[in-house]
Amino acid sequence: MEITRLLRTIKTHHPQADLDLVRLAYDFAEEAHRGQKRLSGEDYVTHSLATAQTLAEMKFSAAIVIAGLLHDVPEDTSVTLEDIKKNFGSDIAGMIQGVTKLGKIKYRGLERYIENLRKMFLAMAEDVRVVFIKFADRLHNLETLDALPPQKRLRVALESLEIYAAIANRLGMGDIKGRIEDLSFKYVYPEEYAWVTGLVRERYVEKERYLRRTGKIVERELSAAGITPISVYGRTKHLYSLYKKLLRYDRDIARIYDLVALRIIVKNVADCYAALGIIHARWKPLKGRIKDYIAQPKPNGYQSLHTTIFCEGGEVVEIQIRTERMHEESEMGVAAHWTYDEGGKGSAQPPQNLRWAQELLKIQKELGKSDDALESLQELKIDVFQNRIFAFTPKGDVIDLPEDSTPVDFAYAIHSDIGDSCVGSRVNDQLVPLSTPLRSGDVVQIITDKNRRAPSQDWLAFVKTQGARSKIKARVRKARRG
Numbered sequence: 001m002e003i004t005r006l007l008r009t010i011k012t013h014h015p016q017a018d019l020d021l022v023r024l025a026y027d028f029a030e031e032a033h034r035g036q037k038r039l040s041g042e043d044y045v046t047h048s049l050a051t052a053q054t055l056a057e058m059k060f061s062a063a064i065v066i067a068g069l070l071h072d073v074p075e076d077t078s079v080t081l082e083d084i085k086k087n088f089g090s091d092i093a094g095m096i097q098g099v100t101k102l103g104k105i106k107y108r109g110l111e112r113y114i115e116n117l118r119k120m121f122l123a124m125a126e127d128v129r130v131v132f133i134k135f136a137d138r139l140h141n142l143e144t145l146d147a148l149p150p151q152k153r154l155r156v157a158l159e160s161l162e163i164y165a166a167i168a169n170r171l172g173m174g175d176i177k178g179r180i181e182d183l184s185f186k187y188v189y190p191e192e193y194a195w196v197t198g199l200v201r202e203r204y205v206e207k208e209r210y211l212r213r214t215g216k217i218v219e220r221e222l223s224a225a226g227i228t229p230i231s232v233y234g235r236t237k238h239l240y241s242l243y244k245k246l247l248r249y250d251r252d253i254a255r256i257y258d259l260v261a262l263r264i265i266v267k268n269v270a271d272c273y274a275a276l277g278i279i280h281a282r283w284k285p286l287k288g289r290i291k292d293y294i295a296q297p298k299p300n301g302y303q304s305l306h307t308t309i310f311c312e313g314g315e316v317v318e319i320q321i322r323t324e325r326m327h328e329e330s331e332m333g334v335a336a337h338w339t340y341d342e343g344g345k346g347s348a349q350p351p352q353n354l355r356w357a358q359e360l361l362k363i364q365k366e367l368g369k370s371d372d373a374l375e376s377l378q379e380l381k382i383d384v385f386q387n388r389i390f391a392f393t394p395k396g397d398v399i400d401l402p403e404d405s406t407p408v409d410f411a412y413a414i415h416s417d418i419g420d421s422c423v424g425s426r427v428n429d430q431l432v433p434l435s436t437p438l439r440s441g442d443v444v445q446i447i448t449d450k451n452r453r454a455p456s457q458d459w460l461a462f463v464k465t466q467g468a469r470s471k472i473k474a475r476v477r478k479a480r481r482g
């Protein structure tokens, strides 16, 4: 790991970046950490450099990379945040302050967990770039986990799996999520890890060879139709996500079709659909396995066309077709929005269309007020990490909810008055009980009665969102009193 490699990586993605400032930051970090060693015996600055390298490879601007280089300086050395501000400006110093705040957690057990989560959410709401730096930092710590005592190893790995990977997933950062999970997997479930790696070792080699051959055929077929793919390659499934899928399929690897998948990246959406047609013309698709996530993206924003086909020699192969932009978004999620600017000045504000980032700010404010913060946080954790669905109002507005949410959750998500006065619901024009679990794409109409004084306490038994739960509790309490 060297500074020249870091500079080269930044330059590839940001030709205009101020590389002198990056070099200065490296020298600054090297001097500040001089004499400090990692538990692995390496000079401390190797950690700073590895963190920065990961950020640069994620195509982040120089400012974020510099913050990565300096992220442990105020915490671990005599150099202060003020010194950093003087040399590198307030934007970079602000990010480092955010990372430092995240580092200080002195609790144990469940309280430690909650505190950790709370700080991650706070950091995310204030400046999500801090969380990106924390991911890069955590990745290198996981890569060098063997140097830690076993007890601490397990704690770090578990925390990474339960908090960091979950948040990365919610931010749509598929690549980071997969890497954090796979690195933690080995320490959290060592026996299961050995089992899964054993299962895939030979299969991956064999399947990759097969996909290389198939990829060539696909490229030929596409070019014959006048489509030049940007790339065609086989992707192997991340180990931990394969493990979780195996648990859902009786541990039977023969039933898992996307162990490896053929990924086709093309220029635009029209080419995506054309490519799908060309593939289906040559190979028969399996029934019920064609998924159009372009027309109907997953709630975390994921877009692609998926199909599973009976391919050469009768092999069952999953194909994923997407544009370059969709690919970037699926690997990088929210972070993709911070990589496009050239100058190196990233914005601390989330992009406007990030509904749930704004949601988060709202929840954050509510949490600040509530006195049973611990309970709310546990509920919030469930809210944020559950899979999401989209449901629609009759006017076509989208309401983003956790999986299995009910019309009552939907009503409270629109407005607390609608929740309080709701008496019935129609889903896709059918009258249904208020406890009915909603599915993505449902059109939900809430029937209200102005004379209804308060929500029913019975709703607490089935609502899924923290927002609905806390409002029902508060209203029921108030109605009893008065």
Ligand code: MN
Residues within 6 Å of the ligand: 047, 071, 072, 137
């Ligand atoms: Mn660090």
